[in-house]
Amino acid sequence: MAGRDHHQLVANNENHMVNSAFISEEMPSSLALSSTITATASGIFDMISCDQSSGGGYDQKGSLGFMDLLDIHSDFGSSLFEWHQNPIVPQHQRPVLPSPSSSNVLESSEVLNNPATPNSSSISSSSNEAENSAQGNKLDGDREEEEKNQDKTKKQSLKPKKKNQKKQREPRFAFMTKSEVDQLDDGYRWRKYGQKAVKNSPYPRSYYRCTTAGCGVKKTVERSRDDPSVVVTTYEGQHTHSCPITPRGSIGILSNPSGFGAATSSFVVPQPHHQCQQHQHAFMYSLSPSLNISTSAGSNFNPAPLSSSFLQERVSTSSPSSASLLSDDQGLLQDIVPSQMRKEPKQE
DNA sequence: CGTTTTTGACCCGCGC
């Protein structure tokens, strides 16, 4: 792994061949619901383009981590409206880059636990999420611990778990990237704690946990069954620390200590750094030649509705039913564009 | 030797 993860964020653009998908587990049904944000897409796209052409933020640092990209994503999520309203921002002026948007992001939240009701799902889920997020920051630590304890208890005692109290899951968001390697280097250190075969997919899903003490962020990585070159990464939780590798602000948006979840603002992802560079590469590549970046922002963390919609929208572009995206990534995948891939040194 | 990965077993939630 060293050295080479070729990750490519793919984006989907109307004009370009890119597609990205956002998947949100969190609001499966919600996807369908949100409003549409068409302009956004283009806006984002623009941003991306700009960056790329101007070399924007990415270059400056020379390293945009994957997560950085994500940041952007998140950013989108929070600022989608803005974008939407002002889709046209001089890209060159935008410090923030388009980011991870490029990859397909799937945002999700606890759909699993909250079988949300179709209608309320978006809202309720969001609100819940919001609440969680809101508390999240504060609770991060406590919550984390609590969860851990819970887990332990759960395991150790195996029964303590109360039936009613469903364990709450952290907000999650997923994104798709084209990569040869399964694991994206996002600047954080992850420890693999499990792998499971996924139904209807020849590819297994790997489970990773942030190795930083006290940080309960988890992520799962799996390849798309439809397009093996696409890796779907789902992050869950908020980092309670900054990027271990190189704490730095990412482009523009900064994350709060808790990492991506700032409920309010964009969900920011911790700033990965070291890997970033590599990613950046990939990123750049894709940008230039074919411009593939798509983004989606979503975040359960925040005002997800937007993101969702956004996502949805994007997705819909490529596939008829956005809803299906969540459960089925086909739509997402199909949009993905091949680009260059990079291998990065194993971040772990 | 410490850390990470592998992997089978176990637990839990959900749908039938």
Add this chain to the structure above:
DNA sequence: GCGCGGGTCAAAAACG
């Protein structure tokens, strides 16, 4: 209640 699928644990193995 049962089976299925997802998620996690933890011991053993691998790795650096």
